[in-house]
Amino acid sequence: MEKRWEEMTADEKQEAQFQKLLRPKDHEGNDLKFQSPEAEANYKANITRIKDAIQLKKTPDRVPVTLLPSMFPFINAGMTVQEAMYDYDRCALAFKKFILEFKPDMHIGAAAPGPGKFYEILDYKLYSWPGHGVAPEHSYQCNEGEYMKAEEYDLLMTDPSFYFRNFYLPRVFGALQGFQMLPPLTGILEMYGVAFNFIPYALPPVQATYKALFEAGAEALKWAMVMGGSNGELATLGFPNILGGFTKAPFDTIGDTLRGTKGIIMDMYRQPDKLLQALEAIMPIMIGMGLGAAQQTGNPLIFIPLHKGADSFLSDEQFKKFYWPTLKQVMLGLIEGGCIPFLALEGHWGSRLNVIQDIPKGKTVWMVDQTDMAKAKETLGKNACLIGNVPSSMLNLGTPDEVKACCKKLIDTAGKGGGFIMGNGAFFDEAKPENVKTMVDFAKDYGVYK
C-alpha cells in the first residue's frame, strides 16, 4: 500500500513530486494527451534529465538546458512590453513561438509580463510599468520606499495579516484604501458583539475597495486561464513548466518592499533585536507561501530570488546573523514539504559560498548570476544543482563564438559529473536571438555525458 503524504520522508516526497511530473494530467485531471509520441518522449526525457541534475544521485544523459528570460520572448516577437502586459493572447502566442524556436528542456511560463489591466484596477504603486511611469518598450521596475515604518515592527509581528491588510496594502495599492477601516478578523468570537465587526463593510470606501477586488480578481483569473492554457499546450508539445511558485528570504521580504534597502540597513544598527524577531516571525509564513503555491500548481520548484545578501550588501557577520539563518529555515521547511527551493544568486555571491553550501544534498537548485562558477561548483555545487551563468551582457552584446566558449567552459567545470543546468545567469530582456540559440544548441551537443 502506498504511504500517505504525511507519512513520507522528505526524500520520498520529492520523489513522489517527480513521479507526478512524469505522469502529467490535463486540466480535467485526465492523462495529458501529447501531440505526438516524440513530444511525450521529449517531455519525459526533459523531466528525467532535470531530476537527475537536481538529485545528484545519477549523471543525466546530458546537461539540461533552460532559458529563464524576463521580457526577451516578447521583445523577440516584435512586441512592446506594454503589449505583452495587456494582450494576454498575444503574450502566450509569443511565448509559444519562443519555446518552439529555442527548445529549452524546461521553462517557467509566460507569466513574467503579468496582467497590466489588473495593476491598473488596483492602482499599484509599488511598481512603474509601461504606460505608467515606464516607456512602452521597457520592463516594469520597482519603486523603492519605506512602505513599512521603522516603528511598526510590533504591529507586523502581532498579526502579520492584519498589518498587511490595514497598513501595507493600502500604501502600495491606491484602490485598497478601504482596508484601513476594517477591524481584525480575530475579534469575531461570539454572538454578543459579533455584528459590530461587520459595520465597516457598509461604509462606501470599504465597498469601493471590495468592488476593486472583485474586478481585479476577475481580471487575474482571465489572465491565469490564458497562462494555464499556454502551459498545458506547451506540455503537450514536450516542454514542461516545472515552476511551482515563489517565496522569499525573510530578510528580502522585509528589506525589498516593506522597509526598503535604507530602512532595513538602519534597523540592523538601530533596532537589531526587533529586526531579528520579525525575521523569525515571518519565516514560517514564507515557508507556507511556497508550500501553498506548490500545492496549487502541482509543481515542486519554488523560486526564491535572493537580493540583499549579495557580496558587499552585508558584512560577513551581518550575513550570518541577519540573512542566512531564516533563509536556511525557509529552505529546510520547503524541503520537508517535498518542494525544491530554486534560489537565484542575483549579482555577486562569491564571499557567501562557504556559508550557503551548508544545505541538504540534492534538494535545491541555484541560479548563478555573476559569481565565479568554478568556485560555486567546488562549494555549493557539492550539495546542489547549479544553473547558469551565461552573462546578460554576453547574450546581448557578444558573438555566438563567445557564447560557445563561455558554455564550453561552464560545461567543463560546473558540468563535471552532473549537477548542472545550462542557462542564463540573470533574467534578461534584450539579447541577440542567435546568441540564445547558440547557448541552447551548443549545450545539447557538447553537453552529452559519455
Next chain:
Amino acid sequence: MAKDLVNTLADLKEKEALGMVQDRLSAGEDPLRILDDARRGVEIVGKRFSDEEYFIPDLVYSGEILKQITDMVKPKLTKAAEVKRLGKVVVGTVAGDIHDIGKDIVVFMLDVTGFEVFDLGIDVPVQKFVDKIKETGSGVVGLSGFLTLAFQSMKDTVGAIEKAGLRNQVKIMIGGGQMDEQVRSFAGADAYGKDAMDAVKLAKGWIRG
C-alpha cells in the same frame, strides 16, 4: 577632541557622534570645523569600504549620521561652507531605468570625497547629460544603470556627448546591476567601476591626470 568626532563617526557610533556635535556646538565651536571633521570621518568609512572592512550598510549608515550632523550644524552656519572641491562630476541613471540606490551611494561617496556632484536623478534623457556637461564644464560623467535596457541607453548617451563635441572634454564611467567590461566597450565609455569606491578612484585619477 576634534579627532574624536572623526573616529567616532568612522566607527559608526551614531549616538556618541551626535552627542559630540551637540557638545561642540554648545561650546560655541566653529560649525565649519565640526562639519569638516564629520566629512573626514565618512572618508575613513569609504577607505574601510575599499579595504573590504566595511560594506554597503556601513556606507549608508555613515551617510545617515552625516545627514543628521549637517542638519544640526546648518542653523549655526553664518556663511556658506567654502569647501575646496576636487572637481565636477555629472551623475545619473540613464534613460529608461529608474533605479537609484546604487547611483545614490556613488553620489554620496563622490560628494564626501570632495567632488562637486551634479546628480541628474533617474531615467535621464541623453540631452540632459549633454546640457549639464556644457553648463558645468564637468570633466567626469558617471552613468548608472541596473537593467539590460541600460546598455543601449548608455551607448546613446555617450554618442550624444560625442555628437555635441564634448567627448574629448569628459571621461565617462559606468556601473550598476548587469554592467561589466563588455558593456563598457559596447557603450564606448572609458571605464567600468564595480562599486562606489571604484567611482571615487576613477574620478580622482582622471581629475588629477
